[in-house]
Amino acid sequence: MKTALTIAGSDSCGGAGIQADIKTMMANGVYAMSAITALTAQNTTGVTSILNADSKFLGEELDAVFTDIYPDAVKIGMVSESDLIHVIASKLRQYNAKNIVVDPVMVATSGAKLISDDAIDTLKQELFSLADVLTPNIPEAEVLTGRTISNAEEMIDAAKMISETYNCAVLCKGGHTINDANDLLYANNTYRWFYGKRIQNPNTHGTGCTLSSAIASNLAKGFDLETSVCRAKDYISGALSAMLDLGKGSGPMDHGFAIDNIYTKEADI
Numbered sequence: 001m002k003t004a005l006t007i008a009g010s011d012s013c014g015g016a017g018i019q020a021d022i023k024t025m026m027a028n029g030v031y032a033m034s035a036i037t038a039l040t041a042q043n044t045t046g047v048t049s050i051l052n053a054d055s056k057f058l059g060e061e062l063d064a065v066f067t068d069i070y071p072d073a074v075k076i077g078m079v080s081e082s083d084l085i086h087v088i089a090s091k092l093r094q095y096n097a098k099n100i101v102v103d104p105v106m107v108a109t110s111g112a113k114l115i116s117d118d119a120i121d122t123l124k125q126e127l128f129s130l131a132d133v134l135t136p137n138i139p140e141a142e143v144l145t146g147r148t149i150s151n152a153e154e155m156i157d158a159a160k161m162i163s164e165t166y167n168c169a170v171l172c173k174g175g176h177t178i179n180d181a182n183d184l185l186y187a188n189n190t191y192r193w194f195y196g197k198r199i200q201n202p203n204t205h206g207t208g209c210t211l212s213s214a215i216a217s218n219l220a221k222g223f224d225l226e227t228s229v230c231r232a233k234d235y236i237s238g239a240l241s242a243m244l245d246l247g248k249g250s251g252p253m254d255h256g257f258a259i260d261n262i263y264t265k266e267a268d269i
């Protein structure tokens, strides 16, 4: 069985962060492991508190994983502080990690800030150059480029700029656009659109975490980047289309929509 590691924050309501990543990896057929960067007290209406991991402890989590069950891919999500980013970069280099997907998580859809300003610079300096692909949403791509993105042309320009600056592929996600949910992959000086029909579902908590973990899962299984993005896009469209409706705010998706076996299909008692 192929393996994937998520390095991210815990979301107590289970829709985003580590919990979304593990559910996604499992649903995409890989063995999931985690190194937790922070605990968040969070639900579908917002984040009330964040407790960052100790950086030495995060290093120990990474040592424990890499020296035993080596991950075929690594997804990195919420990392709030510079000292945690230093440790992650150093361990990824030490263990020669492969298939690295960096989701530069900055602000939750609920509005909570999930990274400090100085950590954004550290992310750029230390982690981006190690990534095989970065997956910013539109607001994150605006922060990374210092430009406003209001149409498809500007998405291409921003992805090109980020890709050339950090020498890695960039998937600029279009979930925050008004029309369809079209994502733009810029890699090796060329771009490709991944088209997605917008699903009329207000419950989009954790879409970014889910997409990046699905990409990592498919890279772990040996698919190339374009195929991995395509399969991840199909997966997230399925999870949104399942129309799970939980919580008082923007709820989680049904990560298990495609898991069809006797344990999930038994009638409720």
Ligand SMILES: Nc1ncnc2c1ncn2[C@@H]1O[C@H](COP(=O)(O)OP(=O)(O)O)[C@@H](O)[C@H]1O
Residues within 6 Å of the ligand: 136, 137, 138, 173, 174, 175, 176, 181, 182, 183, 196, 197, 198, 199, 200, 201, 204, 206, 207, 208, 209, 211, 233, 236, 237, 240
């Ligand atoms: N309503 C929707 N219908 C279909 N796809 C969506 C919808 N909202 C987001 N997506 C898709 O979910 C993925 C995550 O995108 P986005 O929501 O922009 O990321 P983030 O959660 O980081 O803000 C992208 O593939 C995007 O196109």
Ligand SMILES: Cc1ncc(COP(=O)(O)OP(=O)(O)O)c(N)n1
Residues within 6 Å of the ligand: 008, 009, 010, 011, 016, 017, 018, 040, 042, 077, 078, 105, 107, 108, 109, 110, 114, 204, 205, 206, 207, 208, 209, 210
């Ligand atoms: C612990 C944690 N990590 C990341 C996020 C952000 O999730 P994301 O999928 O990027 O977007 P929204 O869930 O905010 O739509 C989070 N909320 N918590």
